[in-house]
Amino acid sequence: MDYELSDLNAFLSVAHARGFREAARATGGSASGLSEAVRRLESQLGVRLLNRTTRSVVPTEVGQRLLERLAPALIEVESALDVVNGFRERPAGTLRLNVPVSAARLVLPAIVAPFLTA
Numbered sequence: 001m002d003y004e005l006s007d008l009n010a011f012l013s014v015a016h017a018r019g020f021r022e023a024a025r026a027t028g029g030s031a032s033g034l035s036e037a038v039r040r041l042e043s044q045l046g047v048r049l050l051n052r053t054t055r056s057v058v059p060t061e062v063g064q065r066l067l068e069r070l071a072p073a074l075i076e077v078e079s080a081l082d083v084v085n086g087f088r089e090r091p092a093g094t095l096r097l098n099v100p101v102s103a104a105r106l107v108l109p110a111i112v113a114p115f116l117t118a
Helices: 005-017 020-027 031-045 061-089 101-106 108-117
Strands: 050-052 057-059
Touching: 005 020, 005 031, 005 050, 005 057, 005 061, 020 031, 057 061, 101 108
Parallel strands: none
Antiparallel strands: 050 057
């Protein structure tokens, strides 16, 4: 079954903040959007993840177990995406040129050094 990463993040935010409004303030989202995301996740999983009252939101036993496993996993995903985003800043990797020998001797020395510096 496919689970939305945003729904998992919503659950994590609400569970850590112990409330939908507090989580919405922390994430810049809306309390109703977070509530819908958590409701969707609970529906997909077929279990209740949060006990909701008018005064508090507390993870259920299964919600607490998911929270304990999910938090480190999402941190790892975020770290992996940061590595990828680092490549967006500047070109990286191997540059392969397929040029005639004369061009390699006459033209490339003047071009390649400044290119690599940039």
